[in-house]
Amino acid sequence: MSVKAAENFSRESLEQILKRRFFYAPSFEIYGGVSGLYDYGPPGCAFQANIIDTWRKHFVLEEDMLEVDCTMLTPYEVFKTSGHVDKFADWMCRDLKTGEIFRADHLVEEVLESRLKGDKAARGQAVVEEEDDDKKKRKKKVKEIKNVKLDDEVVEEYETVLNKIDGYSGEDLGELIKKYNIVNPATGGPLEPPVQFNLMFETAIGPSGQLKGYLRPETAQGQFLNFSKLLECNNERMPFASASIGKSFRNEISPRAGLLRVREFLMAEIEHFVDPEEKTHPRFADVKDTKLSFLPKGVQEAGSNELKVTTVGDAVATGMVDNETLGYFIARIHAFLLKIGVDPARLRFRQHMSNEMAHYASDCWDAELQTSYGWIECVGCADRSAYDLSVHAARTNEKLVVRKPLPEPVTVENFEVDLDKKKFGPKFRKDAGAIQKFLLERTQCELEDLSKELAANNKIAVDIKGVGSFEVESDLIKIAKVQRVEHVREFTPNVIEPSFGIGRIIYSIFEHLFWSRPEDKDRCVLSLPPLVAPTKVLVVPLSNHADLAPLVAKITSALRKEQVPFKVDDSSASIGKRYARNDELGTPFGITIDFETVKDGSVTLRERDSTKQVRGDLADIVNAIKEITYNGASWAEGTSKLAPFETAVEES
Amino acid sequence: MSVKAAENFSRESLEQILKRRFFYAPSFEIYGGVSGLYDYGPPGCAFQANIIDTWRKHFVLEEDMLEVDCTMLTPYEVFKTSGHVDKFADWMCRDLKTGEIFRADHLVEEVLESRLKGDKAARGQAVVEEEDDDKKKRKKKVKEIKNVKLDDEVVEEYETVLNKIDGYSGEDLGELIKKYNIVNPATGGPLEPPVQFNLMFETAIGPSGQLKGYLRPETAQGQFLNFSKLLECNNERMPFASASIGKSFRNEISPRAGLLRVREFLMAEIEHFVDPEEKTHPRFADVKDTKLSFLPKGVQEAGSNELKVTTVGDAVATGMVDNETLGYFIARIHAFLLKIGVDPARLRFRQHMSNEMAHYASDCWDAELQTSYGWIECVGCADRSAYDLSVHAARTNEKLVVRKPLPEPVTVENFEVDLDKKKFGPKFRKDAGAIQKFLLERTQCELEDLSKELAANNKIAVDIKGVGSFEVESDLIKIAKVQRVEHVREFTPNVIEPSFGIGRIIYSIFEHLFWSRPEDKDRCVLSLPPLVAPTKVLVVPLSNHADLAPLVAKITSALRKEQVPFKVDDSSASIGKRYARNDELGTPFGITIDFETVKDGSVTLRERDSTKQVRGDLADIVNAIKEITYNGASWAEGTSKLAPFETAVEES
Structure with a gap:
């Protein structure tokens, strides 16, 4: 299937369709909504379920992982030990007069960016406007956007600050705010110095109100705490991996950019426990020739974004990627993302610089997907070393170790x-x-x-x-x-942790696979791979003629029996219009029932992206759909035994 | 497959196996645990995933439901409107001296039960001890258990109170506590009168701390709030159903009985929206002959527990079940529960009496499963009438209605x-x-x-x-x-709500399907249906001989390709012991590789419950497994083309 997504991409048009067709929408919308909370409607929910199903097969089943389902409610002590109570925080500034709260790094970023834009305008240079709605709304309130020319060295200084924005401490941010005279952009009022705001949601467990708890910000801790039981499940053999799929929560200071920064989100996480002295991987040979785009920390620290394209084998051999196990998972993450629809040209693996690493990580590579919001971290692949098991063992006096017989x-x-x-x-x-x-x-x-x-x-x-x-x-x-x-x-095992943010992946795939037909820009297509498309087949009777109704029943019953998700559209809209509505939903196939079907039982099968059609017996058509959807056949392979079918009116 | 569960059932032995094999375990166990929170380990998690998968196919796909995934975090206003802020509460009593907190109805129940037991002992009657561990632990502390004979009328009074225990208000409970002089059983100290304790977990959303929120206690509200969007997704047609699978939270005062009363749990809920004037169901004819055991409210109010066994068609025709749609869902719930392993002889549908109905319900039937803890409500099937849509519409001024063209x-x-x-x-x-x-x-x-x-x-x-x-x-x-x-x-649609508590169903199925072999009571079997068993096949090489290793690889690769979940046990334990370990895990099939396999490629297939074996080519064996597991064939049907195989040593 051909994907024409990046050309003439319109985020507005995509977001309008995603909302109108209820892929997702703000939660509690009739109550005015709560920022950072979204509900998935039927197509979004089915797409998400198919991605999770694929993830489970790709990782848990294929790699024999031990899946667990741990509680989200977590007592204080656990996150005190893991470091989250003290360190899992962002910096915020309050305007004491208005009560407004700003996330400090975002505030510095926005103010400096808007000053640079004003400078460009004052110099008569073109200013590119490519921002999300939230940002636009906030900017409308900004008083200080005046087209003021800045000194060349100020421009350079601002640009340096912006490049390093992810690396500043709270104190650094406070100094920048003072130095650059950053105030409440809406009122010009002064701001308090940045204070830490912990991102975990707090609650009380039990009726006494005495047991403080948090909603987990990641699924990982539940897996660490069960380490000894899991090791026993694996007959005490190493290495092994556990996995968990579930919701996590982060009380973001100012959520924005739709699904990309939310307060409740679905994660899929793997904790691969490995002997620190033996980080080879038995299946590394299977992936070593995979070519990937890397952005190592050295390149970034030198101020560049140039990608290094090389094989995983080479990346490990040269030491850019630390060990085989890390390299193996990077390659497996890559294969998974391609399977569910990510455009490989818009996927890179970026290594964390030391100043941006999470408090528990010793090395980390992010799979980043390119979107109109920039490159977005969608999968983290961190080496958490022995950090978590060690701190929990020390706190509880329970041994979280592996005992391995020595050869001598x-x-x-x-x-x-x-x-x-x-x-x-x-x-x-x-x-x-x-x-x-x-x-x-x-x-x-x-x-x-x-x-x-x-x-x-x-x-x-x-x-x-x-x-x-x-x-x-x-x-x-x-x-x-x-x-x-x-x-x-x-020994205490080391942990390699591939961690997937499902919502971010979903949104990025939408951007990668959204396009409109060159002949009519209002006819939009979401080219989701059949494997993960919410609905596989649209069944379309040519008209409401009574002769066609029993055929619809026959075909839907055949599809139901084969467990192929389908929808029927027997509305009075034209065939072309009905297909167009389902191209938006990403439905890859259409079966048309016409008066030939009444005579000989044959139906046509239409492919969404090319609008090509073939015709044949129902059984052969269903077979072709299953081959393409579940067994990875191409359209040409899947339909090789079916006759091509031409119609002049179909897409009208 | 034959199930011999109820005979000689030992809860202790079941719970020990469930824990040892990590079906589930208390969360944060190395930190001492938190009551009412449990983690599912690998077999429990896979079993749960298979049940959810079956649920989705049985309801969402087969009935064309609109599945949504809504947030758990919910702002105060929504639950204020739905009535949960004011009414979703239990009654608790505090002992001000010790700080202990008791759930009032449970306290009255336990104290009166223990007095009745004391009375029986004093009269020289046999006392049956069939209690959960928690209860036993608490009872140990109880000071007042003395074998005191009570007056006959007191015995009768206590029994009447116990029969009506679910129907008392807080005031009623306060009076009972006073009247029967009920005190802190451990210390004999006085208790404060009962006060309401809201069961929702509270938190603050956003950095200001101003926006109060709750963790949802049910998934339903998210579906109601999206009603208009869902109606549009369904092309404005009625009736239709939405569905949701996800975690909910209830801050129980004193969680007990393992998975049966927990603070965080998985629910699967359906909201079927229907015209109040048209509660017929188009597929009712398909289910009307299903025979079920009903316990209608009239029977209960007359103080009896006698079941009425009749068809769904008859139940609706006589008005015992209010309408076809309610009857249809009761039958579908029944079919689903049987599919995943519930023993039909231990399933009944009990109608709520008016004094125990939730604040939003106008009628309600519970699917109850019989366990050693008594009959447990596992699925609710409530008619919520137009309650929720009406109150949200009134509060938000958004119309949540259907507009239907009139014939005239x-x-x-x-x-x-x-x-x-x-x-x-x-x-x-x-x-x-x-x-x-x-x-x-x-x-x-x-x-x-x-x-x-x-x-x-x-x-x-x-x-x-x-x-x-x-x-x-x-x-x-x-x-x-x-x-x-x-x-x-x-009009505002009415809502029929089938609501499944997955954890309770899971635990009840374990009890229904657990038994031990008559010849050796330590060899326990969990007869999970192949469709939902965590692992379908155990692959067992007869020995560690080098000739067998490539065959293991060949067979596992074939199983992986067919996506049949399997495990290999190549430990040095005897074949019989290896099978026994997997009988506990509910693995329905075993493939044995022996030296005949080296010669002719044939393997044996063993069935868990009967320990019968057949022999044949790998491809035929895999085919038999798939037919039985996924296509509902019996063992006899699935293996009809395979040769029976006898071995004297297998089960040793």
């Missing part, structure tokens, strides 16, 4: 602590437990120092935050190097 | 109000708008009264709550009967 036993020498516990109680009373715990949790390096201290002074000084300072004498403690033979290696 | 135009006579709006402003100033709105919103009946008042006094008195009292004189208003010819009937 090894002798290891470690400092060990030997406490005379009976003497601790009488000596330290209520603090005895805390002191013992403190001593038993020291690292090898710390123990080495302590052993020297003990040898030198016959005692050691112990300083425990919140408990106190103590001296432990040598009759209570021995610290010595001990040799042991080990048969098992115990 | 009709003349209608109505009171109409004619206001001289120009005079309102000068006379009533800031209140003018409110007074006009008030007058235009009067019902026909009210207008008739007002017209009389106006004729009698030349003015009317208007009393608007929160605004004030006014007099409107006859130069500002006319009220008269006007005749009009109408070509269209405008």
